[in-house]
Amino acid sequence: MNTRGPAADDGLHLVPFRGLRYVPERVGSLAAVTSPPYDVVVRPDGLHHLESADPHNIVRLILPQAISPGTRHRKAAVTLDRWLAEGVLAPDPEPALYVYEQSSGDILQRGIIGALELTTPAEGIVLPHEDVMPHVVEDRAALMRTTAANLEPLLLTYRGDGDGPADVIERTVQRAPLLATTTEDGFSHRLWAITDPAELAAVSAGLAEHQALIADGHHRWATYLRLREEHAQPGPWNYGLVLLIDTARYPLRVRAIHRLLHRLPVADALAALGDDFRIRRLDDTALPEAMASLASAAADGNAFLFAGDGTFHLVDRPAPALLARTVPEDRPQAWRTLDATVLHATLLDHLWHIPDAPEDISYIHDTEAAVAQAERRGGTAVLMHPVREDVVRDLAQQGVTMPRKSTSFGPKPATGLVLRSLALD
Template structure:
């Protein structure tokens, strides 16, 4: 098996691996919207800034953000609003189901990346089955919100991003290669410069070839832990076999199309930088780094190669925090986890700094998770808080911990590029 530099992947028995099924996708009708790019959105958890939400809402009255992040005063009203909006768009012909069940080949290209994968309805499995491997903890309030939205709309509005490691020239890759020779269902370029194309694989023989290959593999959740937890919760509510036993996913063979792994930064809304630095005392080494941001990030990368390191921002400067006191780490980090988990930056941040040194409550009003580095710094400066900038974890570390059944602290990694939301939806009423 060719792992191409990735951690070795377990090959599953045919009955035990990923079970991907075709479905009748819901897609935008191009004639009913201004443009396909105007109705698309990043995943819901990337659209964190109000200005980003307003930008998407104003791009087109039918932008998908009105379904994935509906705006209203109460949660129940938001979810009902999304369901009403979805029903209206279906009735008006803004969205329409494809005539035949399909697996969808999805291509993203931009920023030096070419990524292709297969979108389908994946049969759900529990962590004990070892088929789909989560690697991060989830926040209960987010799972509850996503479950209420999915329950009310009876739809999977955006796919999870899952990765597996395939052999060279495997059947699934060949299905992808043949599909992209044909005319795509859609082709569009989003404002981030990424070009998106989608093909439907409707031939039962091609569907069987791809599905047969995937049944040999397990997958790592690269993006979408909360939505996966939501799928499992809703399956428990629907005990009879049916559409709730499946969830919408995008599967990428990272032996062929390696993903980029980026960090997710923390914004401590109520902790000024001065207070954060004062609380550190002598337990970490602290060095002030003058702007610009790229210079500070280079210093963070160098320090991370030698051990745990963080970059604090929010007071108009950058502060490199590294070389934690070993005695402090031994007192604050649980000993019943693998060494790879104990030495993660995210583990040290949450167990040592947030819980022990800074005493930051684990609540949304105290901690925000932000993917964009510049946005994290800008928000910290605007709010008088502290941005904790992180260095990314290597994919092989993530995969190895997941195989051991060990979850990382929430929002430890950001794999990408993430699939655009709005290309294809899955209605549970149609399956």
């Protein structure tokens, strides 16, 4: 593993690695072995669908199924070793950075996958913007520790200025890719390897001038840092697998992550609000129209959409006195007025008294899935409006983290196109 060079002291240090990739001849199709990131595969039917798509689907590594956590993690390690021995997965012949492209309709995203040297938030190079849940970090750490692998890249963004990485990416995509596939969500994926020393140097020099925002993968980044602490000597555990996107060229979409409150029926959720919110019942309204009403209300202040009883309830205009009593004052105004802040500090903590625990709250990216699960379980889906990327970045640069699961940046990289084995670095 390369060491930090003098030009990279104050910025990103991305290094090549020998990627583990599926051998096309050993699987049904590359699309059939990919998966969304582990935290997007939230429903059992989604997990089973992926498992049945191909016996070697990557979900068997990122979300192994067994009775106990320890057994699950060991099962993933055994599966990874078996796939390597059987030639299902194989390492590339030499270390590389990888240009990765996703496209669908008018969406085009390109970035670079590599092993990024880990830094703490205090160093101001990689900026988190959300809190994490300790039990998730513990689970991901146990999985990475047991498999000695980074199974899926984090999604990081930076603001480029037409520097070396952009030029290298544009030249690289003119060549034939290592792989190309289209997943069932309609996204096309292509991957290229960069091994030329001059091109690697251009990428390194360009990124050394930048800091990055964690767009997706806060728990895995926290896991990387924990595992680095466990390995005192410099080496492969000082690096983690990431995808870096220059959002000056390829802006990401920012979506909300919704909350499913398992034990709180909609009627009880609404009753607890009293006169401190405006509540409007949206009868005979389809989900797209209801979300449009939420967007309109959110333009004027905090707003939420409750679902789970067969209709939608638009909740907005919280009483200023209530917010003054319940929202902490020791944070910037931009943080205090976030919908996620008001949801957690005012609604969950103060009015509903619901702990942020897995048995009480699920975090769901898909809007339809959140509504369907709430209706099936008799709970409440709290549907959110997304935060703008500039707000996220500004808070992160101030060292202020948002409530966990506040944003969903996308498109997210497909899991399974390239993996990193720490044993090879």
